[in-house]
Amino acid sequence: MSEYHWYWRREKLPKTIRNPSGRGSSSRLFIACRQTTLPAKQQKALVKEWCEVLPTLDHVMELRFLTKVPQILFDAACRLPNAKVGKDRK
Numbered sequence: 001m002s003e004y005h006w007y008w009r010r011e012k013l014p015k016t017i018r019n020p021s022g023r024g025s026s027s028r029l030f031i032a033c034r035q036t037t038l039p040a041k042q043q044k045a046l047v048k049e050w051c052e053v054l055p056t057l058d059h060v061m062e063l064r065f066l067t068k069v070p071q072i073l074f075d076a077a078c079r080l081p082n083a084k085v086g087k088d089r090k
Contacts, residue, residue: 013030014026017030023057031050051076060083
């Protein structure tokens with residue numbers, strides 16, 4: 001039998017957003033900017049926009065992607081200046 005060290009905490013989750021313009025000022029950001037119904041060219045532009053915006057978000061401490069992300073978007077997320085990672089996150 002396997003042991004699992006994961007548990008689910010009931011918490012109020014922030015609104016999931018697709019466009020950077022809808023991000024608000026929350027320290028928690030949930031992004032679903034892929035697997036949209038946008039044409040490929042607009043989808044690529046949306047990812048590029050997020051890549052430019054993410055490293056500038058000083059107030060964001062928690063970031064979650066709710067869809068698959070390309071490497072370029074993951075790299076931009078890694079440049080969040082005040083992100084909390086792993087066990088430090090509360």
